[in-house]
Amino acid sequence: MPAEHRHGAETALNTRPAPGRDPALFRPLRCLWGTRLRHPFTLRVPTGKLAPRTHPVRSEQPIRFPHVIDFHQVHKAYHVNGQAIAALQPCDLHIARGEVFGIIGHSGAGKSTLLRLINRLEAASGGRIVVDGEDVTALDADGLRSFRRRVGMIFQHFNLLASKTVADNVALPLKLAGELDASQIDQRVAALLARVGLTDQARKYPAQLSGGQKQRVGIARALATEPKILLCDEATSALDPQTTASVLALLAQLNRELDLTVVLITHEMDVIRRVCDRVAVMDAGVIVEQGAVADVFLHPQHITTRRFVQEAEQVDEDAQRDDFAHVPGRILRLTFRGASTYAPLLGSVARETGADFSILAGRIDHIKDSPYGQLTLALTGGNTDAAIARFASADVHLEVMR
Amino acid sequence: MGALFPNVDWPEIGLASLDTLSMLGGSLLFTVILGLPLGVLLFLASPRQLLEQRALYGTLSLVVNILRSVPFVILLILMIPVTVLITGTSLGVAGAIPPLVVGATPFFARLVETALREVDRGIIEAIQAMGASTRQIVFHALLPEALPGILAAITVTAITLVSYTAMSGLIGGGGLGDLAVRYGYQRYQPDVMLITVALLLVLVQVLQTAGDWLVLRFSRK
Structure with missing residues (x-):
């Protein structure tokens, strides 16, 4: 199935209007998305005009972007001993507001680089990255710091501060932002811990928690500044299957209830199958296939994708053909x-x-x-x-x- | 007591102990005040770290290495004019503290740098992703996370300073080490030597035990 055909199916999954969204505004978008154009909105109206480099447009008629994350010909190379090593070949990526977008690839495929480009933990070598209406590549130091507060991130090894209690870890982004006073921070922290089911653990230190609990703290911490985007860096790779399932269920729930856009990277097709709406498959710095999870999962085209599906299904295609x-x-x-x-x-x-x-x-x-x-x-x-x-x-x- | 240690002048031992303690306390305080920021700066400026500054790191590193390679006995003598400039005297506790601080600060700064390197890069990445400034990263993540390592570094530095204070007797610094050299060695009074060494040993033991307790108290791993 050609990729263009997939677009219709993939968007059908993503057109549910979020609470507070004007449905009338949404309808024409839905029509646009229903076409077989790959990125209709960006094709018809140059995004550059809609999204100036520093300030998103806040006119009386709010403009909704169909994509909350846009990569335009973004590439990344590392320089090692004067030699450029390409980690990411020029790629376009468009992630819609409120969807769970998965990026799958083996280690070294460039998925981790791709994810870190979104909040500029790594700087792109070229191309344009627009996230939530802001050109990430053009932000100055202050702009970058306030932008990062709008994008949460969780990690494979949780990266919690061992010296701080669970509650203090969750409070940290709020203290850094310096916008709330102590009692407001306490309230927010209590609400976040309740959301991830860790109210009883507030006074414990990370070392006293299980892996799944640590990741829940990581999630609560990432959500502290109420971001609309959550980046997940192999968030379940260090967890056992049962804990993985519960963390994925939590992510799916947050996606639904908070209209949170989730971008996750993983090397497990099963993670993609359980929570993602769309998926991009990466191999050697190239996005080799992308589309709705059901399409990619059931009808994989690229050899890398097929291998991932076979791994997940534990099917040996060669042996099957012989049979x-x-x-x-x-x-x-x-x-x-x-x-x-x-x-x-x-x-x-x-x-x-x-x-x-x-x-x-x-x-x-x-x-x-x-x-x-x-x-x-x-x-x-x-x-x-x-x-x-x-x-x-x-x-x-x-x-x-x- | 008098029969066992015929030459020991207990009040003088007491005074010398106080001198040693005040030299230790004073020099440790200034060593930490100067060495901690220096260690943080070394860490931040070092290659592949937050504020990577090769020229700055190279210069700081060179100065630290030069100071560390000068034997302390020689540093004591070299420092005399500077000491007089700072404290007005090169004698006694006040005269001993500047060379002790200059001798111990580079050592302590290196230990701090090493302790900061032990902080998981992932934690730094996580706090960066929260939108922290470099200053916030230092005060909210690096220093709290490295606290046990820094406490251990202070302990090691304090013990090194105890042996340095003994040498400061050479330039008239006073203290237990001075007593041991002047009475025990130069006047052939082994009982004085024995007592001072025993006291220094107790001091080191107390410092190490206290340091270990503090490290444990602040370790959350």
């Missing part, structure tokens, strides 16, 4: 999504066409909140062509493999 060689008849792969996952399609097609089927491989699970199923079938006997035609016309994705 299928011994099976007679036609081989089909059906992909069900959403409500069609539960429709009794196989039985009715078999009855109508007299074709027999055997299931060679299958998986049924959820991508974020929507169910999917992917079945590989062998069809024998009866009217197999009619059966294939029947599948093709049904509400499933059909791939004839043999």
Whole structure:
């Protein structure tokens, strides 16, 4: 499936209006997004005019940007002993407000660099990065500090201050900002700890907490200044599976309840599948594939993506192909999504066409909140062509493999 | 007592102990006041750190190394004119403190730099991501996180200063070390030597124990 086709599907996931958003304002955007243009908004109106370098436009008619993070031909090279080593090839990236955007790649693929470019923990070598209406690459030192308060970040190794209690760790960004007095900070900290379920642990030190609790402190700390964007740097990679699930559930909840845009990097496809709306796959400093998670996950195009999916599904495609060689008849792969996952399609097609089927491989699970199923079938006997035609016309994705 | 230590003049031992303690206290105070900022500056200016300043770091590092490579006995003598300039005398406790501070500050600054290097880079990155200024990073993250290491550095420096004070007897600095040299060595009174050494040993022991306790008290890892 070409990438342009994906855009329609991916935006459909992201058009839910957030509380407080003017739905009338949102409708034309939705139309725009529904087209097959890749980045319709930026194509029609040059963003440069809408977003001057220092101050976002605050006119009487508020302008909503469809994208809260925009990369325009951004690249990054490191200089080691006078030699430039490219960490990130020129790339465009557009992350919509309120979505959970995943970046997956092996270590050294450049995903960590990409993430750090967003809050300029690393400076881009070229290109333009616009985040929440501000050109990040053009900010001066003061501008950068106040900008960073609007972007939260959590880390693989939590990076909590060992010398401070849980409550003091969460209060730190507020103390640094210096905008609230002590009692306001206490109130905010109490509310944040309640949100992440750590009210009882406020007076403990990080060393006394479990990994999952530490990451919750990290999340509470990242949200202290009420940012609209949360950057997650391998936030669950140091956690066991059960804790990973609970931290991911918390991130998904925050995304829903606070309309928080979440950008996460990971090397685990499972993390992407559970929480992300869209995903970019990176390999050797290049974004090799991006789109809605369901599309990328169920129909991976690039070899790197396929490997990640196979890792997640524990499928060995070569071994599977050898196995299928011994099976007679036609081989089909059906992909069900959403409500069609539960429709009794196989039985009715078999009855109508007299074709027999055997299931060679299958998986049924959820991508974020929507169910999917992917079945590989062998069809024998009866009217197999009619059966294939029947599948093709049904509400499933059909791939004839043999 | 008198039979065991025939030459020991207890009031003089007491005075010498007080001198040693005041030399130690005074010089440690100024060493920390001067060495802590110097150590922070060394750390910040060093390669790949927050304020990377190769020229500044190179210069500071050179000065620190030169001061550290001068044997303390020689530093004591070299410092005499400067000491007179600062305190008006080169004798007694007041005359001993400036050379002690100059001798110990570079040493302490290096220990502080090392302690700051031990702070996880991830923590610095996290506080940067919160929008902290360099000053805020130093006071809200680096120093609190490195506090146990800095306390250990103060302990080591204090103990080094105890042995330095003994040498200051050479230029008329007074104190227990001075007593040990003048009575124990030059007048052949081993009992005086024994008592002063025992007292210095107790002092070092107390300093180390107190330092260890403080380090433990402020360690949260």
